[in-house]
Amino acid sequence: MTQPLLEVQDLHTVFSTKEGTVKAVDGVSFELHSGETLGIVGESGCGKSVTAMSIMRLQRPGRIVGGKVMFKGQDLTRISEYEMREIRGREIAMIFQDPMTSLNPVYRVGWQVSEPTRLHNGWDARKALSSAVNMLGRVGIPSASARARDYPHQFSGGMRQRAMIAMGLTTTPQVLIADEPTTALDVTIQAQILDLLRDVNREFGTATILITHNLGVVAGMCQRLIVMYAGKVVEAGPTADVFANPKHPYTWSLLRSIPRLDAERHEPLKPIEGLPPNLVDLPSGCAFHPRCVFRVERCARDVPALIQVGGTQRAACWVTQAGTELKGV
């Protein structure tokens, strides 16, 4: 495979709290290739957003304490703040979960959407605005030139997310990080926004990192996915393979906890028992072992590494690494 566009290597991000150090991102590694859509899946608090924020170096008050983020031959964790600003919004754009609060309420939408090109490309207000209007039209905002004069509160949630996407695209970035872009939206609007992200990926060739807790979204959008649990990547691989044959019990449990329309017979949905672990005080060994139905004695003792399991996937699990198949319990 060709050189990855973005390569996260053994990233560690921690937060200091009164209770202790929270290892929000604990040795995460993955690659993103040009033009692909990569899904990052996991429960709330598993570190997927902090991973994204760490790539952008916006993880404050958290601190990156180890690892590299290689992008175009430079390590983003090492470059100066000034150089990082040139990357943010220009090479790597980001859209967020809640479009209702992610736009500044006191400035017009057009002004905000045109800000990146004014800033990064040095365009004058008129040129930047006309490009912003054009982009708003392309992301599906009707009568964009009139709506660009609106304030965010005059936009619906779906339109605001479209505006956020337009704002990210004006500088034609190479990477778009979408952090739960549809979570706050109605189901029908979710589908529209996902369609839009897919079109963007195809038309602009923008490599996309899609962070979500919704496996259905991943199935429809991503060529590859990584599954995170308690700050670590527990499984990674092509979406189709992971869905067909999960190699980590957590992924396996996640897939069993959602209804599938194409299931041959209707199995009862099985929730994952227990709660995500406290990140200050992780269980010994594999962090998932207290909730795992396949656990063996070793799981509570040693931390499994993320290694090749099966043809295309990697998983951090003693059970599957030993060759055991995950079968219904």
Added chain:
Amino acid sequence: MLAKYIARRLLASVVVVLGVTLITLLLMDRTRGAYVPGIDFNPSLRPEDIARLRADLGLDRPFYEWYLSWIWGVLHGDFGHSMIDGSTVMSHIVDRLPNTIELTATAILIGMVVAVPVGVIGALRRGSKTDHALTVVSVAGFAVPQFWMGLMLILIFSVTLEQHGLPWLPSSGAYSPFNGGDVLDRLQHLVLPATVLSFFYVSTWSRFIRSSMLEVLSQDYIRTARAKGMSERRVVYLHGLRNALIPLITLIGLELPGLVSGGLVVEVVFGWPGIGRLAFERALQYDYSTVMGVTFFATLLVIAGNLLADLLYGVLDPRIRYG
């Protein structure tokens, strides 16, 4: 829409004006006793003289009659004559109001220019030594009475400096009686009272901006702004400050009554010929008509200040619509 809104607000304020002036008159009327405004106690005055003087001033009538005739006068643009010196109330106000506006406007301006950066720095460096130092100064600003601070400044800048033959600042008045009146002279007189008055504003507002800024900086749109690759300065001042300033507008709107009340102590300490001092002196002498006139204008200022604040809200915050 906007015109209708303003009209409705003004209509509602008529009630406020009536209420405030009525209460003022009642308070003065009920506490006056046998005192005749403008007449010092004089043993040679016979009771019938006093009765005649009171009748001349209209004080023998029940207060509501006096009030109604005062209202009638105001409706015709006539605020009556001072009970002390006989000149028109309007002439007093026209004479004093500009001085007060000069002092307060300067203080508010200094207050804003200083309070905004101080508040922002406090928010950006929360918990640092700088922040703690600014907090101490702000608390001192609330805690130290204005008259005391005024007297201390007079002691330092007017008395001590002069004693040591250094350039000093005048301690009172709005102009020097003999060589005064030019702009420089006015500014010299303005420095001390404006400092005292603005210190209070800086204390209050900087605290307010600090907390408002802290709240704004944790908002999602600030994260968006950072993710767009903006400099921290642009994030803070362009995307943060405008949102943080919105609530401050109310506070400043509410300071407009300080044109009369807040500035009063400072005006008295520094002998500033403003409207606050006028009201203060005339209230002690039961000069009904002057006090009523000043109260009337002060009430108008309060109403105008609040209305102005509400309208400015709309300018700063596009989400606000008037209806």
